[in-house]
Amino acid sequence: MLPALREKCGVVAVYAPGEDVARIAFFGLHALQHRGQESAGIATANGRTIYLKTGMGLVSQVFDEDDLSYLPGRFAIGHTRYSTTGASRAENAQPFRVSGPNGELALGHNGNIVNAEELRDDLLAQGVGFTTGSDSEVVAQMLAHAPGLDWKERWAHVMRRLNGSYCLAVITPEAVMVARDPMGNRPLCLGRLDGAGWIVASESCALDHIGAQYIREVEPGEVVYIDDEGLQSLRPVEPERQAFCIFEYIYFSRPDSVIDGKLVYPLRMALGRELAKEHPAPDADVVIGVPDSATPAALGFAQASGIPFAEGLVKNRYVGRTFIQPDQRLREIGVHLKFNPLRDVLDGKRIVLVEDSIVRATTTTRVIQMIRNAGAREVHMRVTSPPITHPCFYGIDMGTRWELIAANHTVEEIREHIGADSLGYLSEEGLVSAVRTTENKACLACFNGRYPTPAPLQMDKLAMEPVEEDGGAPAPLLRYPLPLRRV
Numbered sequence: 001m002l003p004a005l006r007e008k009c010g011v012v013a014v015y016a017p018g019e020d021v022a023r024i025a026f027f028g029l030h031a032l033q034h035r036g037q038e039s040a041g042i043a044t045a046n047g048r049t050i051y052l053k054t055g056m057g058l059v060s061q062v063f064d065e066d067d068l069s070y071l072p073g074r075f076a077i078g079h080t081r082y083s084t085t086g087a088s089r090a091e092n093a094q095p096f097r098v099s100g101p102n103g104e105l106a107l108g109h110n111g112n113i114v115n116a117e118e119l120r121d122d123l124l125a126q127g128v129g130f131t132t133g134s135d136s137e138v139v140a141q142m143l144a145h146a147p148g149l150d151w152k153e154r155w156a157h158v159m160r161r162l163n164g165s166y167c168l169a170v171i172t173p174e175a176v177m178v179a180r181d182p183m184g185n186r187p188l189c190l191g192r193l194d195g196a197g198w199i200v201a202s203e204s205c206a207l208d209h210i211g212a213q214y215i216r217e218v219e220p221g222e223v224v225y226i227d228d229e230g231l232q233s234l235r236p237v238e239p240e241r242q243a244f245c246i247f248e249y250i251y252f253s254r255p256d257s258v259i260d261g262k263l264v265y266p267l268r269m270a271l272g273r274e275l276a277k278e279h280p281a282p283d284a285d286v287v288i289g290v291p292d293s294a295t296p297a298a299l300g301f302a303q304a305s306g307i308p309f310a311e312g313l314v315k316n317r318y319v320g321r322t323f324i325q326p327d328q329r330l331r332e333i334g335v336h337l338k339f340n341p342l343r344d345v346l347d348g349k350r351i352v353l354v355e356d357s358i359v360r361a362t363t364t365t366r367v368i369q370m371i372r373n374a375g376a377r378e379v380h381m382r383v384t385s386p387p388i389t390h391p392c393f394y395g396i397d398m399g400t401r402w403e404l405i406a407a408n409h410t411v412e413e414i415r416e417h418i419g420a421d422s423l424g425y426l427s428e429e430g431l432v433s434a435v436r437t438t439e440n441k442a443c444l445a446c447f448n449g450r451y452p453t454p455a456p457l458q459m460d461k462l463a464m465e466p467v468e469e470d471g472g473a474p475a476p477l478l479r480y481p482l483p484l485r486r487v
Contacts, residue, residue: 009094009110009395010035011169011188012206013176014076015226016197022071024210025078028199029059031206034254035110036082039093043106045173046073050106054093075176075226077169079108082397095171096137100128100144102154105172107143109136110186110202111165112395114455119161135164143170155179155223156236163453165245165394167202167218175227183243183452184220185394185443187259191215198226203257214258243443243452247396249435250385251293251356262436265296270434271384271426272300272354279424280305281380285349288312290339290356290367297384298354305352312346312353312371313339335366347375357385358414359398361405365418372419381420386428386447387411393455398446 010032014021025042040062041054051071055062059080079094095106113119116135119142124130128141139162146154155177165185170177178200180188191199191212199212207214218224221239225232245252248259255265275297287309289298295311302309316338351371358364368379387406391398401407405414415423428447432439445451 009082009108010080010202010206011108011110011167011178011200012076012078012202013169013171013178013200013226014078014193014197015074015176016076016193016199017074017228019074019193019197020068021073021076022068024193024199025076026059026063026068027210028201028206029078029080031209031254032080032202033059035202035252036080039081039090040079041093041095041108042071042076042078043095043097043108043171044071044073045075045171045176048173050097050104050171050173052095052097052106054090054095056090056093074228075171077106077108077171077176079169092132092134094134094136095169096132096134096140098137098140098144100141102144102146103172105140105144105170107136107140107171108169109139110167110188110395111181112393113139113162113166114164114393114453115162116164139166139168140170151175151177151225152223152234152236155234159221159223159237169200175225177223177225178218179223180218180220182221182237182240183443184239185243185245185452187244187248187253187257188218189214189216189258190218190224198231200224203253203259205254205257208256217260241452242441244437244441245394245396246431246435246437246442246444247357247385247446249437250431252396255293255296260437267435268293268296268384269300269303270436271431272297272302273304274300274430274434275354275382275384275424275426276301276304278427278430279382279422281307281350281352281382281422283350284352284378284380286310286312286345287352287354288345289354291315292317294354294356294384297356298352301352301354301382307352310342310345312342312351313367314342315339335363335370339367339370341370341374343374346371349376350378350380351376352380352382353420354382354384356383357388358383358405358418359388360403361414361418368419378421379419380422381415381418381424383423383425384431386425386431386444387414388446390446390449392446393451394443394445396446 012028014024039056040059043052095108097106113135116138120138142158146157148154166181167186167188168179189204191207193212221237223234253264287298287302287307289295389407
């Protein structure tokens with residue numbers, strides 16, 4: 001339940017000679033804004049130099065016309081971030097630019113590297129310095145220092161050592177590259193730009209916004225290398241068992257994106273239909289969804305159950321996307337800053353409330369109380385995912401296991417805690433069936449603890465951040481002697 005579940009990140013990569021690549025990357029990132037609102041950045045290259053601009057905030061807050069005009073070239077990568085490793089601060093905004101024996105490069109990363117601390121220690125022992133506490137900078141430095149005669153050999157060296165989830169967008173002065181981890185945990189797709197150019201993005205909706213033609217997904221374990229000679233598909237490592245993050249279907253991806261050849265919107269409706277079969281509410285008067293991700297599922301539940309659908313909550317989509325913090329009076333209002341109930345829809349009704357997930361249950365409890373205060377007689381909670389019992393180590397910020405309410409309480413205890421009249425979660429089998437996949441192709445670890453790669457007992461997203469000294473200021477980091485050319 002939002003806001004406990006946070007998006008991951010979004011990446012784009014562009015090759016478009018003769019075009020304004022920074023502008024293309026900007027609008028690609030704008031379409032991926034839902035994947036992260038903490039920071040954004042674009043790097044471009046013209047065959048000689050890499051240009052970089054990053055900043056805190058939304059894509060439209062970080063860039064203006066002047067910024068884009070100072071990002072020339074025919075190659076570009078872009079990134080919009082929600083932090084899963086490293087603090088939310090300007091120094092951790094991506095892309096990261098580094099330099100090493102393999103030259104200068106910049107990198108943007110969607111995902112999370114489980115063994116980043118170990119890899120960072122190895123690089124520190126080699127004399128490589130770091131400016132941030134991000135796992136993404138670790139990957140960038142690994143690529144800049146990787147042994148090998150060509151990029152296929154260097155990628156092979158790096159990808160064999162990485163444990164975790166990653167879609168990477170990398171730019172050098174002469175080329176742009178993207179890579180997807182061997183288990184295919186994150187989405188990444190390839191598109192054509194007016195015959196001569198290419199674009200790669202986390203989701204196909206970014207291609208639609210700039211008029212690109214969807215070609216295919218980047219395959220698990222694949223590296224796509226694009227330069228003036230054309231596009232090459234490198235296969236530096238063999239794919240492992242596939243483990244696509246099933247939360248992309250439930251919540252993260254935009255409903256107008258295509259994943260594995262399937263449009264997300266009807267899959268979310270199917271989640272609601274399956275939920276109505278498993279946990280009917282025959283005496284209810286109306287079905288509502290917690291906007292926006294649960295709205296298609298609520299429609300599916302209504303269709304399958306025959307109970308009318310209505311919009312019972314209006315969402316303020318801009319809450320959480322500002323640096324202006326509410327004062328104490330507004331904090332006490334709490335969930336009303338984000339949702340406003342439609343009393344005429346709810347008053348005197350028995351409500352089926354459909355949501356995509358419950359993590360800590362704090363917001364869920366407040367939403368149910370808000371609906372009751374608007375006059376609802378009963379509230380029957382239905383959730384389009386199974387109980388979340390284990391933390392994610394691959395890029396979703398769920399917190400620690402002791403923070404997950406379903407890891408420590410039964411369904412009946414959760415129902416009582418949130419104040420619902422009944423509570424039903426979708427089963428793992430129902431989830432897999434609704435999104436038309438199989439268990440051996442999806443990652444369900446947050447529901448069952450069966451992680452697709454070796455995972456630690458717990459991770460700290462700030463583990464590689466500098467420790468604060470007595471005065472409260474961060475201790476100095478070991479810095480690599482590279483002057484950054486920021487716009």
